[in-house]
Amino acid sequence: MKKIILICCAVLAWVPQSWARINVTGLPGRDTVQLTIYNSADLTLVKETRVLTFKQGLNRLEFSWANTLIDPTSVEFRALTNADKVEVLDVSFPPRVTNTLEWRIQSEVAGEVKVEIRYFTSGISWNAEYVAEADAGEKLMQLAGSVRINNQSGEDYENAQVRLVVGVIRLVENIVDLARQAGEQGAPKPNAGAPPPMAPGMRAELGRGMNRAVAEMEDKKREIVKEALSEYFLYTVEGRDTVPHGWAKRMPSFVAKEVPVESYYKYEKEQYGNAVMRYYKFKNDEKSKLGKEPLPDGGVMAFRLATLDKLYAFVGRTRVKYIPIGEAVEMELGNDAEVMVKPKLMNWEKDEVRFDQNGNPSGWSTKEQWEIELQNSKAIGVVVDVRRNFGGDWEVASDDQYEKVDATKIKYVVPLKAGEKRTIKYTLTTRLGNNARK
Amino acid sequence: MHTHRLFSLLGLILAVSAAEARVKLVALPDRARVVVSLANLDATLVEEERVLTLQKGVNQVDFAWRGVSIDPASIQLRMLDQPDQVQLLNTSYPPNENALIWAISSPVARAERMRISYLLQGISREVVYRAVSEPDEKSLALRNYLRVRNNSGEDLENAEIGVGYGKDFKRSIQHQEVLELLSERVDQLPIKKILTWDAGQMPWDPEYEKNTIGVPLSYVIKNDKASKLGAHTLQPGKVRIFIKTKEVAEGDAAPGEGVAFTGEDWGQLTPVDREMKLYIGQSRDVKVTQRKTTDERINLRRNNGNSVVMWDQNEVYKVEIENFKTTAVTLVIVEHIPGYWKMIESTLKYEKKDAFTIEYTLDLAPKTTGDKKTVLNFNVRRMNVQGNEPSNY
Numbered sequence: 001m002k003k004i005i006l007i008c009c010a011v012l013a014w015v016p017q018s019w020a021r022i023n024v025t026g027l028p029g030r031d032t033v034q035l036t037i038y039n040s041a042d043l044t045l046v047k048e049t050r051v052l053t054f055k056q057g058l059n060r061l062e063f064s065w066a067n068t069l070i071d072p073t074s075v076e077f078r079a080l081t082n083a084d085k086v087e088v089l090d091v092s093f094p095p096r097v098t099n100t101l102e103w104r105i106q107s108e109v110a111g112e113v114k115v116e117i118r119y120f121t122s123g124i125s126w127n128a129e130y131v132a133e134a135d136a137g138e139k140l141m142q143l144a145g146s147v148r149i150n151n152q153s154g155e156d157y158e159n160a161q162v163r164l165v166v167g168v169i170r171l172v173e174n175i176v177d178l179a180r181q182a183g184e185q186g187a188p189k190p191n192a193g194a195p196p197p198m199a200p201g202m203r204a205e206l207g208r209g210m211n212r213a214v215a216e217m218e219d220k221k222r223e224i225v226k227e228a229l230s231e232y233f234l235y236t237v238e239g240r241d242t243v244p245h246g247w248a249k250r251m252p253s254f255v256a257k258e259v260p261v262e263s264y265y266k267y268e269k270e271q272y273g274n275a276v277m278r279y280y281k282f283k284n285d286e287k288s289k290l291g292k293e294p295l296p297d298g299g300v301m302a303f304r305l306a307t308l309d310k311l312y313a314f315v316g317r318t319r320v321k322y323i324p325i326g327e328a329v330e331m332e333l334g335n336d337a338e339v340m341v342k343p344k345l346m347n348w349e350k351d352e353v354r355f356d357q358n359g360n361p362s363g364w365s366t367k368e369q370w371e372i373e374l375q376n377s378k379a380i381g382v383v384v385d386v387r388r389n390f391g392g393d394w395e396v397a398s399d400d401q402y403e404k405v406d407a408t409k410i411k412y413v414v415p416l417k418a419g420e421k422r423t424i425k426y427t428l429t430t431r432l433g434n435n436a437r438k
Numbered sequence: 439m440h441t442h443r444l445f446s447l448l449g450l451i452l453a454v455s456a457a458e459a460r461v462k463l464v465a466l467p468d469r470a471r472v473v474v475s476l477a478n479l480d481a482t483l484v485e486e487e488r489v490l491t492l493q494k495g496v497n498q499v500d501f502a503w504r505g506v507s508i509d510p511a512s513i514q515l516r517m518l519d520q521p522d523q524v525q526l527l528n529t530s531y532p533p534n535e536n537a538l539i540w541a542i543s544s545p546v547a548r549a550e551r552m553r554i555s556y557l558l559q560g561i562s563r564e565v566v567y568r569a570v571s572e573p574d575e576k577s578l579a580l581r582n583y584l585r586v587r588n589n590s591g592e593d594l595e596n597a598e599i600g601v602g603y604g605k606d607f608k609r610s611i612q613h614q615e616v617l618e619l620l621s622e623r624v625d626q627l628p629i630k631k632i633l634t635w636d637a638g639q640m641p642w643d644p645e646y647e648k649n650t651i652g653v654p655l656s657y658v659i660k661n662d663k664a665s666k667l668g669a670h671t672l673q674p675g676k677v678r679i680f681i682k683t684k685e686v687a688e689g690d691a692a693p694g695e696g697v698a699f700t701g702e703d704w705g706q707l708t709p710v711d712r713e714m715k716l717y718i719g720q721s722r723d724v725k726v727t728q729r730k731t732t733d734e735r736i737n738l739r740r741n742n743g744n745s746v747v748m749w750d751q752n753e754v755y756k757v758e759i760e761n762f763k764t765t766a767v768t769l770v771i772v773e774h775i776p777g778y779w780k781m782i783e784s785t786l787k788y789e790k791k792d793a794f795t796i797e798y799t800l801d802l803a804p805k806t807t808g809d810k811k812t813v814l815n816f817n818v819r820r821m822n823v824q825g826n827e828p829s830n831y
Binding site: 129299311315344349351369377 | 473475477480481512514516525526527528530531534543553602670709711712739742743747748777778792793794821824
């Protein structure tokens, strides 16, 4: 429902101010509307254009927005035609009237003037959603991204151009708070005040209305044009969309086929307990058929094509963080019991005892022999990353290749073929008390 | 009775043609195929196929559900016949409703097979095993069942139900129905029967016990080719074990065969080539007595104040085992030795399971009691003891 109303009150210079609001000469609708929706904050920049008819002299414009989530401090007006002849003298927020402002505009011309009104609203959000579809061997995947716009702003925006901003902006005050302060009784709570459920025919009718613009314009998939902007990325959805209050809409953003993916497993007791965690690893670069844009943070549904007729096996769902171009990504997909990692302490010794001048033990060393059994019960090859954490003055000896991650961590990265079993072994020496050299 | 809660009321297709703003309602066809995948323990994936008659241009397909719990974010739509031509333009989600509307474009009027995939709550599965052992307890017949419980609110007709291994089942499963499906059967599966006496858990001296000590009895199944298994990981589930018995003949009839229940356990997840050990009961015909016969501090190290600050603990254990059974049996003795230790002497061979655990596997001959009892002595030395050792390493 439309709740933002613009009333054009043309008055002659000599008419007392108190008469102004009565003298309604027109109620122009929006000609165009553009939504620039941010995903890092509850903020949408709305830009609308309308054609108003001005009288020469002083004009009053009343702008009201009951039951919406507009920040009154953000509303701006400018003339697009005859810009040098139309001037905003001042703006007032009348007493005892909530969610209304009034511009006093001096016009040197009489007739139609195209104007732009800009304001911030909260209640419209967008997020990215992805579907990862791995092939049976989990070597390649199709990654499909879409964007989902959710309108809980209280206002219906029809035929809007939608732009989405990927990036983190700073707000010192929340738009929703500013909106609420302005009209305690008027502003809806997010997710509240949505229309009640509709009869099927009605929903269909509304759905038809929502997509009429699409139908009239084209019946192929619309592009989402992406461009870099400062530290942000701007997605512009081709064409126009209608997203009524309470509705959400999902639109495809991109599909990348044959993205190389690695089925990667991690075991780290301190992080995941005894579970072996499963990841799909890929890179957001051109070599990987991606890399055209940063991938916004969002939810992922991951499937594997399990059969020749492409039935899905559900792998897991997760969230990815914001992925810059060129960055490697790990999608965590939960625990997988088909890959086993079982560390076992096979021997423990306490030796190299040192005594102080009083004859009391002041240092010793422990030597631990560990065996880690690895088993891949899957029908496809995987890579297992096993991490071990140590404290104090430690030293590891191992015939199996490992990498020191930092001062307290090592990792083994072990590829395992389908059905393969392996055991990796290491000896950990820890020097304690006066034996410690660091 | 309700049947399909998906589309039950709201199965409509709306075709909007670019040329004429004509609205056409088309009844949604029944499901052509339903596949239920229970392979992922966290979520049940349902895939259904329907053939939709599309108009040229943009078609609106309304997908709604009532009385079932579907994760709306999980719903996927794939075109199966002409995925390059028939395209999903967008998806709209109406407020406060379990519904969505797909806008699908088609270059021509055509029938298109579509697959809808979603995660459906309320369908759970468990694996249960039933086994009948031969009287000699050397082999058993194993039956592996998949038990599917449908509390989703939806009746699934002729569903292909799969669990990620073996072949799929094609069955109907009604809301609130529990279906038990035989997924695997193996006859004459060799088993090991073992008794396990764990020194950390069992009383050492039966003389002081009011009741006869029962030694835990287990069957061990190996998930490998030699056991006619080894094709996939055995899923966790309850295992009930029966044993074949002869029944007493009545009248002139020949004696029949029956079974007796010998116990049950939770089978653990068992990857290929690993063992599933099922603790199903106790044996009271094997008696184990363990005593510590030496416990002394040696190799004392003193500080300048003549206090002992470090020593070695010399321990000798004697374990006597009697088998009152008329059959041979395998007994595993488990000993826990903390800290840094060395075995000085052991009269029987042991296997070190980990740093602090050793096991003796003893094949006890029938009726080895009294003078014929099995005796194990071992002398272990715990080194560099300070008296402040942690209880767990």
